[in-house]
Amino acid sequence: MTLLHKTYGKGRVRVMRVHRDGDRHEVRELTVRAMLTGGFDRAFTHADNSTTVSTDTVKNVVYIVARESPTLPAEAFCRAVAQRLLDRYAMVETATVTGHETRWARLVVAGSPHPHAFTLDGNGRSTAEVVMSRDAATTVSGLSDFTFLKSTASGWANYVKDPYTTIRETDDRIAATSMDATWAWAREPADYEAANARIRDSLLAVFAGSYSHSLQDSLYRMGEAALAAVPEIETVTLACPNKHYLLADLAPFGLDNPNQVFVATDEPHGQIACTVGR
Known part of the structure; x- marks a missing residue:
């Protein structure tokens, strides 16, 4: 038997970004799905998680990028999340990040x-x-x-x-x-x-x-x-x-959160x- 395909990640990561320009605010809400491929075969075949990034970590990357990039449109935001995953984790070969936008008028x-x-x-x-x-x-x-x-x-x-x-x-x-x-x-x-x-x-x-x-x-x-x-x-x-919309706790990553990133x-x-x- 052989493992023909594998992927994993985090789905339905709902994040609200609020950009405050004085009294005028901009809000951007996305539901994000981030899926990874790479050197994770042994997690499937040998119960070995030593090269596997936790899906909770993938979720946190979405929140961190949201804090750093409150105004990016959906396409650029998804690209930034994918780039961060590739830059941070050498075992990741591809990162597929999908963002469904909830539009607020x-x-x-x-x-x-x-x-x-x-x-x-x-x-x-x-x-x-x-x-x-x-x-x-x-x-x-x-x-x-x-x-x-x-x-x-x-x-x-x-x-x-x-x-x-x-x-x-x-x-x-x-x-x-x-x-x-x-x-x-x-x-x-x-x-x-x-x-x-x-x-x-x-x-x-x-x-x-x-x-x-x-x-x-x-x-x-x-x-x-x-x-x-x-x-x-x-x-x-x-x-x-x-x-x-609950304030995301970014303190573990050394980031403040002045009412900018929320978990929906x-x-x-x-x-x-x-x-x-x-």
């Missing part, structure tokens, strides 16, 4: 591009539901899977702490969510589409334009703003997962929901 608030708030490209679906009997009808509009983030102006502090608590307080973090929102109509507006647009814009203006002490804090104030913007709605219900993760996540009415 800069949010426009009151006609101006926001410096640090973004929506997911190709984002969300509008929803409408009518429940009608012979005597009455109710109409509910909304948005599903509407994803947005801001790269600063969010914190989490002064919460319950006990022996089970491990999360640290922060006054500067990425706040991101994929929102399901519905609003119930008390009466028909002159123009549903225009009214729905005002509601969406009011929700995002509060999220982007004010400091968030928690997602709970933001959701309540977003609901208040939607009710103020459109008098024809009676209630607003917002359900939002807290999509986490969807699971587990906080789930926050509320209904705001008049």
Whole structure:
């Protein structure tokens, strides 16, 4: 028997890079797959790992390159990761690095591009539901899977702490969510589409334009703003997962991380929901 082909590496390395140019931020999120070939035959055939680079090390190389190169486009970033792997490990013959980009479009608030708030490209679906009997009808509009983030102006502090608590307080973090929102109509507006647009814009203006002490804090104030913007709605219900971007620990590599490189993760996540009415 002979080993005909071998490769290994690390997949689904999700990394968010934040480049801060004063108040204006740029965000770049990639899901990276880095696969190696080279002198690793004995790991497969003789249980000998002496020339094998740990896949966890491959993941760390992605984070280190992210810290050193916060503005590189996907192609150049993948090339830099591959080059680092080849330069660092003589036993590596080829490094195949693939990056799938999650595109974030800069949010426009009151006609101006926001410096640090973004929506997911190709984002969300509008929803409408009518429940009608012979005597009455109710109409509910909304948005599903509407994803947005801001790269600063969010914190989490002064919460319950006990022996089970491990999360640290922060006054500067990425706040991101994929929102399901519905609003119930008390009466028909002159123009549903225009009214729905005002509601969406009011929700995002509060999220982007004010400091968030928690997602709970933001959701309540977003609901208040939607009710103020459109008098024809009676209630607003917002359900939002807290999509986490966790600060990568680069200290073992002698690098600082001033809120620039984040590990992107969807699971587990906080789930926050509320209904705001008049």
